[in-house]
Amino acid sequence: MIGRSCEGLQVLAVSPSDLDLCAVHVVAHASGVGATTDLARALHRSDEIGALRDKGYVATASARGAGVVTSAIAPAHAAREVAESLARAIARSDEQIPPAPSSPDVTETALAQVIGGGDGAMLPSAGLGAAPRSVVLVAPQAALPGADDIRPLTVGGIDAARHRAPVPVDGPIFLALPPTGRIALEVVAVLDPWTDARDTFSRSLLSTALAGHHSGLVTTAVDAALHGGYDVSSTLDVVAGVDVLRLSVGVRDSALLAPVYSCLARVLDDLAALLRRPGVLDGARAHAAAAYEASRASLVALAEGITSFVAQGLPVEDFDRAGDLIAATRDDDVIRTSAALSPARRVVVLHGATERAQDAVRALVRQTPGGAE
Structure with a gap:
């Protein structure tokens, strides 16, 4: 079992590594359709993630299915600061993300025309500021923030838009x-x-x-x-x-x-x-x-494994088993x-x-x- 405290959409896990590092992921659960690749590119260029990189931390943003994840690896003592910065980047995304993607994923765009009936809904009209938000933080036991410290960084519940009626495909x-x-x-x-x-x-x-x-x-x-x-x-x-x-x-x-x-x-x-x-x-x-067993073997792999469950809306407790x-x-x-x-x-x-x-x-x-x- 991994030692952790689960409070709503926050997951705090004890690192399996002796390294004095933390891994933090903040997941924005985009609702409905979103050009997540372009949203991630914009977040990667945000002031908050740039400031973390200026400190020598590894910080980035990536598209994860229907959502976007901001991520960082940093010294363990900076865990709370890093989580706050990553969450703030998402919260301020409405101010920083351009109104239309400059280079959307062509496969996503084409499939949206098939699945969405050609309504062009892959182009986002806003950022992720109001999107439901989760935090995954993995650090040594002594450096883990308290649940009350992280709870304010989470927002709402996970959208279940994709759990809708079957989508007919008249194909091939x-x-x-x-x-x-x-x-x-x-x-x-x-x-x-x-x-x-x-x-x-x-x-x-x-x-x-x-x-x-x-x-x-x-x-x-x-x-x-x-x-x-x-x-x-x-x-x-x-x-x-x-x-x-x-x-x-x-x-x-x-x-x-x-x-x-x-x-x-x-x-x-x-x-x-x-x-x-x-x-x-x-x-x-x-x-x-x-592969799941290997995901418990290191700080980075454990954080990634848990985040994959959170991003998919899966019960986090299932990760252990x-x-x-x-x-x-x-x-x-x-x-x-x-x-x-x-x-x-x-x-x-x-x-x-x-x-x-x-x-x-x-x-x-x-x-x-x-x-x-």
Whole structure:
């Protein structure tokens, strides 16, 4: 167990390290749709985070799904000061964030058009000043502030906008995005709303089984097809207020995108049967459990692990027993979740593809049962 005090949306945890350092994360839970990448860039340039960096502290801001997190690593004695500065940066964001993003994440913007019906809601009209706010602080026991010291930095409750009715996807849907310096194919699955907060473990196991370790189903299939020169990732994200799973394969030549789609389609079209193969989900469980165990091993990893739970709106007390919850996740729940990657529910996104490569992938998407643009 990690020694900590939980008060509402604040989590104070004892560092597993002997280093005289603290790690602080302040989570702004953005409501509905938000261009979080641009909000994070603006917060990174804020006066408060700049002042922390001027002191020699490591301080930054990052997008986390539907929210934004300001973070810092600093001497343990400065824990309260740092938490106050990070919270103040978010509170003052309405004054510092430009009214429209200068370079929004192109995938988020495109998917918002699909999921949100083309209402352009990815462009924020204000900052995060009034957003619900949580604080995660990890430090040596002697340096932990009191709960009463941190409570004023938290605001409200976590918005549950993404726990809404299922979002229909009449697909598969094909999107070709402008060149961004990267050549990649993404298959995005729009996930059904949570029925229980612990649905996240079945989603996490599905992501891990696909491409979260060296024996992932997609990782091994792409490796057999391309023999190197690629990168594969599977991540859980929030886009337009909706939970999604993003399966991405980056390549060095856009001519490889069509073979990559064919490879992914073979795996995803038979996904339920592949997940039932002996060892597939047990291997994913072992890897996911080891990752959670590793997250307790250092100051930075512990703070990141707890923050991931807070940012997703998960019960923080589940962090201590994540290994048991992973082990208890039923195969049938993972397989049920995998239905979001069925042919009729896929969103296929190309990055940096030539027109010829786009045409080749588009033709394959059209051949998918129910295929249409």
